[in-house]
Amino acid sequence: MGLLTGVLRPRLEATAHCDLPCGVYDPAQARIEAESVKAIQEKYQANEDPAFRARAIQIKEERADLVKHHLWVLWTDYFKPPHFEKYPQLHELFNKATKAAGGGEGGAKSSMDPQSGQQVLDYIAEISDIFWETKKG
Amino acid sequence: MGLLTGVLRPRLEATAHCDLPCGVYDPAQARIEAESVKAIQEKYQANEDPAFRARAIQIKEERADLVKHHLWVLWTDYFKPPHFEKYPQLHELFNKATKAAGGGEGGAKSSMDPQSGQQVLDYIAEISDIFWETKKG
Amino acid sequence: MGLLTGVLRPRLEATAHCDLPCGVYDPAQARIEAESVKAIQEKYQANEDPAFRARAIQIKEERADLVKHHLWVLWTDYFKPPHFEKYPQLHELFNKATKAAGGGEGGAKSSMDPQSGQQVLDYIAEISDIFWETKKG
Amino acid sequence: MGLLTGVLRPRLEATAHCDLPCGVYDPAQARIEAESVKAIQEKYQANEDPAFRARAIQIKEERADLVKHHLWVLWTDYFKPPHFEKYPQLHELFNKATKAAGGGEGGAKSSMDPQSGQQVLDYIAEISDIFWETKKG
Amino acid sequence: MGLLTGVLRPRLEATAHCDLPCGVYDPAQARIEAESVKAIQEKYQANEDPAFRARAIQIKEERADLVKHHLWVLWTDYFKPPHFEKYPQLHELFNKATKAAGGGEGGAKSSMDPQSGQQVLDYIAEISDIFWETKKG
Amino acid sequence: MGLLTGVLRPRLEATAHCDLPCGVYDPAQARIEAESVKAIQEKYQANEDPAFRARAIQIKEERADLVKHHLWVLWTDYFKPPHFEKYPQLHELFNKATKAAGGGEGGAKSSMDPQSGQQVLDYIAEISDIFWETKKG
């Protein structure tokens, strides 16, 4: 296993996502992409080179797409009727979170403002709280 | 932010990967897919239905592809010459890890044995140790 | 324009989906893929050749993925808060529809029974009714 | 089935496209993407924000790719030798239609003029006429 | 540049494909994938392990898709009206070649017989002859 | 087979790349995409139209991604431990080549200078030399 103790290594239980289903789910997948969205927006603000900005816009689009995809997978494939009963806000929360990552007004696709990226991260944190609570239960 | 204390929530710093580059990298992306590979292998062993097994083989293939992709990104985009100097085993480690996730003899694509999935996870843990050590530095 | 009168030609208004957004949405995109899912299930039942069946399982998986994707896009990108207020069943309907197209128990991915494909088509028809009603309003 | 009568609902027979083949084909798939291409061009003309325009160019590119793909599928997978005999213009029609959706001079990828999008729609309408005539036969 | 003389190195002029267009086209792209299709069919015949065969069927499907895609790109994007005039067989040749790579009766997707893969290679060789002749012109 | 003698036709042995593995590998796949990258950079320099340039940036990004992918496949799937022993520079060569095709400083993704595309082509030529030497052995 090697050089390092477990101290440094992430403690996250394996959790993720396909549709066998394999049973592995993890909101970290959405969060990582959303961190990327926000980081791209920050780099965009700090760099006026038009070619860089064109690349930033394009890459942010793809990353925000991944955010939406990972969230949709959690909403449809991980969460079950009893969860929706226990957390009645869950449908709307996912709908808002995926809209926030999209191309509508103020969405992280249509905006270059890092606050729109942060908004997505905040929604994902809320979802993540609920997700881990259901895991504990 | 909501319901839960930070205790339950993953502690991982946001870290991931595109090629703007956004500067966000995280071995968790490879690990989550590798966990899926192993979980699929276990479900395959426990279920003899031929249609289920066909789906398992197909989906494992895609997940193992993602493992390879996430590792290649780390190897090329995150790690820099000084890292390779400090960790001379790094090239070979990545080469072995991506081979272990592939279709060669004993690789996680060509094998339905969960031990081949575990082998990939072990390599990713080694890479992750080094990754987080470079982050600390 | 050519040979035929308009009689034969589909009457559907152009309606679809990207996330510019272009403003074009159409439940037909999900429906066409779901028809494919069901047709593949029927062909699977009628053909015992193992290679054919392996291909059918694989291709159905992709088509069911597209069903889910097209539905998610409608749910997040087309439908807005006032719609969800007017049709309070909409969240659950989409959640059920995408689950029905997925890999859970009885879902169209995990089942080779054309009835599971028909179930997805029925949900899409319900969604389509609501969609066109909102267009009329 | 629910709320609405059939009046409002699209009447299109299910028709589409994979390569099992499932036997389901539908020119509506190409048409919907082409409507999107044209709508994007119109929105581009109406909005001078450079970030919006960069996104529009990128998304139009993808949508035009889908147009080409759906048309190629019809040309290769749906139409058979007797069709090409009966409609000797069919090869050239498809070649022109896919070129019109592409990146050559005046093509809908390289042009931001909605007329180039309309040109693609016109070709698709011609193809659709022939398609539905062969279905009737 | 390194170790070897030019003797060993492939002599192919760079030639390929996107839709900027970059102007680079090369039938080798289709041919390489078709070689893969045929090689997979041969390996399938030589190996009765069901998991291997499932993977072979799945991977062949993807490779045959790439064959079709690369051929469609040549047909639409590289060849121009004067070419179609000079080589009146070209439309039908491409139509047959892409059908041969597809899922119809005897096509390389639906068949595990290496002869179906060879048939695709033969068509590509014909197309390649014409392609290189137009380059010389 | 048709019109032309073998003289004109490329002589390259079929060689490519999936992960069955089919056993077919060919550095030409990476090279063709890298030629495209460089050609796009040249066209970008010669054309100041902003919409053209936006498309060029976007398409180059995809092509450079393909270069990286094809190279990673060779590094992991084709080359084996004895090759790395015989060519100790191979790891670093591939790492440099994929970095040169990427988004780091001076990389072909982040630069519009055709020299960055040429740099990638030079690395691929070195790799190709070694590849064909191992084939001869």
Ligand code: NI
């Ligand atoms: Ni999974």
Ligand code: NI
């Ligand atoms: Ni990144």
Ligand code: NI
């Ligand atoms: Ni749209």
Ligand code: NI
């Ligand atoms: Ni189909």
Ligand code: NI
């Ligand atoms: Ni090109």
Ligand code: NI
């Ligand atoms: Ni291969």
